[in-house]
Amino acid sequence: MPMLPEIEERWSAQGYTSKDIGKDTLHRVLDAARQSPSAKNRQEWRFVVATKADLRRKLADAAFGQEQVASAPVIIAACTTNIDYRMPNGQLSYPIDLAVSVAFMMLQARHDGVDSCAVTTFNELDVKDLLSVPHAMRVVSLVTLGYAADERPPRERKSLQDIVGYEHW
Numbered sequence: 001m002p003m004l005p006e007i008e009e010r011w012s013a014q015g016y017t018s019k020d021i022g023k024d025t026l027h028r029v030l031d032a033a034r035q036s037p038s039a040k041n042r043q044e045w046r047f048v049v050a051t052k053a054d055l056r057r058k059l060a061d062a063a064f065g066q067e068q069v070a071s072a073p074v075i076i077a078a079c080t081t082n083i084d085y086r087m088p089n090g091q092l093s094y095p096i097d098l099a100v101s102v103a104f105m106m107l108q109a110r111h112d113g114v115d116s117c118a119v120t121t122f123n124e125l126d127v128k129d130l131l132s133v134p135h136a137m138r139v140v141s142l143v144t145l146g147y148a149a150d151e152r153p154p155r156e157r158k159s160l161q162d163i164v165g166y167e168h169w
């Protein structure tokens with residue numbers, strides 16, 4: 001059984017062409033986040049979409065000028081609406097919930113032929129101010145979307161043998 005092509009073919013774009021991704025794809029990407037799983041199905045999230053050029057420029061500045069943020073036609077900020085909920089294992093649920101939603105968005109984007117990158121290198125306070133995110137909430141990740149300007153580099157990963165243990169660590 002082959003691997004999902006979206007998993008095989010997704011990679012983190014480092015710069016985009018000016019071609020827009022289209023409303024239908026954007027809708028499907030956001031719906032992928034909506035349909036992703038969350039702890040106790042609490043869905044404590046909000047996704048803020050930036051498409052206007054001046055706002056995207058300022059977000060790129062908040063992301064320390066990263067080229068892929070500067071050139072992306074669409075930037076989605078994946079935010080939590082609850083920073084307190086802990087799961088029975090004692091861990092906060094929102095970083096995991098939001099990370100899963102980001103993965104779903106990137107895979108749906110790939111399915112639609114659109115490239116993406118998760119971006120966490122940013123000044124969170126600046127991003128909050130730009131997108132009017134309440135200061136008590138957190139911006140977990142930005143997701144840039146568009147058509148990559150460059151070729152995909154070779155994928156570098158550890159082997160399964162290096163990262164998997166059966167029945168013990």
Ligand SMILES: Cc1cc2nc3c(=O)[nH]c(=O)nc-3n(C[C@H](O)[C@H](O)[C@H](O)COP(=O)(O)O)c2cc1C
Pocket residue numbers: 010011012013014066068117118119120121122155
């Ligand atoms: C949590 C997280 C944060 C990341 N932050 C950034 C970032 O700020 N800027 C960036 O260019 N790439 C970022 N990336 C992309 C990773 O660098 C990339 O996934 C990794 O190098 C593997 O490459 P690939 O996605 O092309 O397979 C991030 C990825 C993850 C999962």
